[in-house]
Amino acid sequence: MDPATVVVDAAYERAFAAIDADPRNEMLVLLEGADGQGDGGAVLGCVQVTYIPGLGKGGAERALVEAVRIRADRRGGGLGRVLMDHTIERARSRGCALVQLTSNKRREDAHRFYGRLGFARSHDGFKLAL
Amino acid sequence: MDPATVVVDAAYERAFAAIDADPRNEMLVLLEGADGQGDGGAVLGCVQVTYIPGLGKGGAERALVEAVRIRADRRGGGLGRVLMDHTIERARSRGCALVQLTSNKRREDAHRFYGRLGFARSHDGFKLAL
DSSP states (O other): OOGGGOOOOHHHHHHHHHHHHOTTEEEEEEETTTTSOSSOOOEEEEEEEEEEOOSSGGGOOEEEEEEEEEOGGGTTSSHHHHHHHHHHHHHHHHTOSEEEEEEETTOHHHHHHHHHTTOEEEEEEEEEEO | OOGGGOOOOHHHHHHHHHHHHOTTEEEEEEETTTTSOSSOOOEEEEEEEEEEOOSSGGGOOEEEEEEEEEOGGGTTSSHHHHHHHHHHHHHHHHTOSEEEEEEETTOHHHHHHHHHTTOEEEEEEEEEEO
16 A cells, blocks of 8 residues: 555644644654665654653653554564664663563564663563453 | 651752652552541652553553552552552553563562552563663
């Protein structure tokens, strides 16, 4: 399907607007040509980051990473690494003490990827659907 | 130590002010007497909740729970359950699709507690200290 033909439900438009308007939420988008190669413009991947103030960690923020996505036909070529390296560096520049994320226990490939990036698999992630 | 004598570093005061000012962050505090018993007023526990907009879950928010704390001398008496039930109900009322949290893999007691509340231990939690 041509991405340009995707019909977006109004609820998703509202969610995107909420992310866009919130100084503690951002969607980082990896574009073709961002490395100076190619014509540029096509979306290759994205990630949502939430900067959370807290009373631990000396009062520093933590960066929560959600919804890491790389375009299906471009996986396995190191783009996830580019996207996550940028995300981590951005959190560091902002003064965050920690980057955190959860990954489904079945996704062993993703777990190896986060391990290579330096993440410790120290916690269990609990979810309650409402 | 008398809680009234705690000296709070300025960084923590700024972090608390940031939580307090952010409509997507809140600190829920469990007070003695909130159930109508006792004189009331003493802090028995607290939890921080962050409401995160996102492009999954039909555009609904998710509630991230951090820093669940019950006063050391009042643990084991069901106060954690009171605090978490209230947290979950508050997220539900707001229209959140999900409540999520992470817990250190060593804390098997906490994992049983979250299991009893209905949480699924479906994910691994990754942390990168900056």
